Amino acid sequence: MTKDYIIDIQHLSKSFGGVKVLDDIDFYVRRGEFITLLGPSGCGKTTLLRQIAGFIAPDEGRILLEGKDISGIPPHKRPLNTVFQRYALFPHLDVFDNVAFGLKLHKIPAKEIEMRVQKMLKMVSMTDYEDRSVDSLSGGQQQRVAIARALVNYPKVLLLDEPLAALDLKMRKDMQLELKEIHRKMGITFIYVTHDQEEALTLSDTIVVMNEGRIQQIGTPTDIYNEPVNSFVADFIGESTILNGTMICDRKVEFMGHEFECVDEGFGEGVPVDVVVRPEDVCISSSLEGAQFSGVVESCIFKGVHYEMFVDTDKGYELMVQDYDSFEPGSRVGLSIKPDDIQVMRKERTCNTLEATVEDRDHISMLGCSWECTVPEEFKQGDEVLAEVAFDKVDLLDNQEDGKLGGEVHFLLYKGDHYHLTILTDEGDHLWVDTDDIWDKGDLVGIDILPSDIKIKRKNG
Amino acid sequence: MVKRSNWSIPYLVFMMVFVVLPLLLIVLYAFQDGAGHFTFSNITHFFSDSDSLSTFAVSIEVAIENTLICILLGYPAAWILANRKYNRSAVTVVLFLMPMWINALMRTLATAELFNMLGVALGKGTLLFGMVYDFLPFMIYPIYTTLMKMDKSYAEAAEDLGAAPWTVFWKITVPLSLPGVMSGVLMVFMPTVSTFAISEFLTNNKIKLFGTIIQENINSSMWNYGAALAFIMLVIIxxxxxxxGSERGEVEGGLI
Structure with a gap:
């Protein structure tokens, strides 16, 4: 039933200068919904919004508005309006003329314009500001005028591009509530772009989590928070500890050196998984009795409502715990996690699998350079093969020149006892690395792999 | 420890000697007769002399025409240069502005030679041609910089609200680039009033401009009347x- 969808985005892709900014984006927006595109900067969310507004044409795919393809329609003919990140209020017009701009273009009678502008200014609590120049307004007031200017045209969909990003925290919180209220009163569909996960959780009916041009997960705020589908979403939304685990059998998972009851089924037996534990879901107590495992409090910081503690567990993992009570650093505590507070996720990969070509008996070429390794007898020169390298067998070096090839730390994830890094090589390939060393995002590294750690496999099909 | 403000002394001295003092001298000479006695006769002479007044009127007329032509030609040129769709290289911008690097007198002489060679009769047409040729870059550049600095989101916002490209241009781009046009006008109109070389070379002095009569008076040692004319022009400028200045609180962009 496409008819319920006010916007239907089908297989949208876009590249800028050979880099894929959006990759096969496919989702729909229900009429009247408040939907948020959430992701870190550079994930493509703003590009997607600008495509809906019509400022950028997609390379592939379609955007349907009420079932009609609007891909070829210029922005000024689309019944959508945008609230821009920096408001973009016209500096040569006063507040009234800014808000009336769209109505005047549509040749609406002056009386009606007057009425609608007044009504809209009242809605955003900006009555009596009609004659003010926009330069004389504060950031929050400009934001209100920008919202009024867009909404006064009664668009089918309101697009908001990080509208609160330039406001300070207190004002942002107030505006969030007001936006929600405006959305409820007007009943217009809102598509909202933000990198602030808390904002997304507060405002949205539906959240679309994006990273590197792809949709990671679509769901209600509760779904996304409680049941993240992969380690990116778990890490991005809220605080969490992500750990390597093994599914022993249905409803039983092993991590941090202990077995836990959980509610997940259907993963298979002995399968490696990622386990997400939210810090507020860990029960902490000073008595070890009845606890599933124990640990020693390492640090304790007061965070306003709760205390945030890092606990060294009995098997050498670090776990973040939030509780209303504080526990002295150095004290021994009992810890347990309820079955339905353990979120198990399928691993996206368990080792690096790279495309390679056999050069001779003991060399292959992959990642844009030549590597020494032992090539099994069955392969001959020129064969296309797969090379497998375990996460912890990739060596990272401080100096790019010291490695076989250079790369950059692209994304990092703390997994309780080690870091899981995504490295973007100079050639544009991804490598995943487990390491105990501390790196920062954006660090330049040299990459090396020992010949004995490269396993050659036949390419399937 | 030397105070930082002391560093400005050389500049102050320079300003005094080469800007303030000459201006004072102009005022002094303007209100003196040949013998050095204070008088208003130079000023009253100008306002009662129909030749001077008509030259002045012609100068203003030519200056207005030149400025208008410069806006009409310069604005579209600046707009195209500032538009990434049509122009992506800084080289084209430099090509447009390069005439500014060459001495105006040389360009004017060359233009006059060209007209001679082509057998074009010198007159109002050639005068305006020479002026536009000389002053166009001074109109293009300030408009170009204002357009370049203009936040593209204004145009996008207008388009988003339903304005077709042409409406966006008239309702957003033009009003927002007015400060650039203003400084362009300042840079073209004022110098045109006082120019004399262009009219000399390109009309063979058939058309006299205000600058011409100042130059003629000074050349024939009529210092006091020449100074009075210069003073009147300064007041008008x-x-x-x-x-x-009062039209907009601040003049953004441009060269001034």
Whole structure:
């Protein structure tokens, strides 16, 4: 039933200068919904919004508005309006003329314009500001005028591009509530772009989590928070500890050196998984009795409502715990996690699998350079093969020149006892690395792999 | 420890000797007769002399025409240069502005030679051609910089609200680039009033401009009357600058 969808985005892709900014984006927006595109900067969310507004044409795919393809329609003919990140209020017009701009273009009678502008200014609590120049307004007031200017045209969909990003925290919180209220009163569909996960959780009916041009997960705020589908979403939304685990059998998972009851089924037996534990879901107590495992409090910081503690567990993992009570650093505590507070996720990969070509008996070429390794007898020169390298067998070096090839730390994830890094090589390939060393995002590294750690496999099909 | 403000002394001295002092001398000479006695006769002479007045009127007329032509030609040129769709290289911008690097006198002489060679009769047409040729870059550049600095999101916002490209241009781009046009006008209109070389070379002095009569008076040692004319021109320039200053709180962009 496409008819319920006010916007239907089908297989949208876009590249800028050979880099894929959006990759096969496919989702729909229900009429009247408040939907948020959430992701870190550079994930493509703003590009997607600008495509809906019509400022950028997609390379592939379609955007349907009420079932009609609007891909070829210029922005000024689309019944959508945008609230821009920096408001973009016209500096040569006063507040009234800014808000009336769209109505005047549509040749609406002056009386009606007057009425609608007044009504809209009242809605955003900006009555009596009609004659003010926009330069004389504060950031929050400009934001209100920008919202009024867009909404006064009664668009089918309101697009908001990080509208609160330039406001300070207190004002942002107030505006969030007001936006929600405006959305409820007007009943217009809102598509909202933000990198602030808390904002997304507060405002949205539906959240679309994006990273590197792809949709990671679509769901209600509760779904996304409680049941993240992969380690990116778990890490991005809220605080969490992500750990390597093994599914022993249905409803039983092993991590941090202990077995836990959980509610997940259907993963298979002995399968490696990622386990997400939210810090507020860990029960902490000073008595070890009845606890599933124990640990020693390492640090304790007061965070306003709760205390945030890092606990060294009995098997050498670090776990973040939030509780209303504080526990002295150095004290021994009992810890347990309820079955339905353990979120198990399928691993996206368990080792690096790279495309390679056999050069001779003991060399292959992959990642844009030549590597020494032992090539099994069955392969001959020129064969296309797969090379497998375990996460912890990739060596990272401080100096790019010291490695076989250079790369950059692209994304990092703390997994309780080690870091899981995504490295973007100079050639544009991804490598995943487990390491105990501390790196920062954006660090330049040299990459090396020992010949004995490269396993050659036949390419399937 | 030497105070930082002391560093400005050389500049102050320079300003005094080469800007303030000459201006004072102009005022002094303007209100003196040949013998050095104070008089208003130079000023009254100008306002009662129909030749001077008509030259002045012609100068203003030519200056207005030149400025209008420069806006009409310069604005579209600046707009195209500032538009990434049509122009992506800084080289084209430099090509447009390069005439500014060459001495105006040389360009004017060359233009006059060209007209001679082509057998074009010198007159009002050639005068305006020479002026536009000389002053166009001074109109293009300030407009170009204002357009370049203009936040693209204004145009996008207008388009988003339903304005077709042409409406966006008239309702957003033009009003927002007016400060650039204003400084362009300042840079073209004022110098045109006082120019004399262009009219000399390109009309063979058939058309006299205000600058020409100042030059003629000074050349024939009529220092006092020449100074009075220069003083009158300064006052007019001063008044017009004041007008422009009050029109907008600040003149953004441009060369001034």
């Amino acid at each position: 001063g008044i017009t600058t004041l007008f422009q």
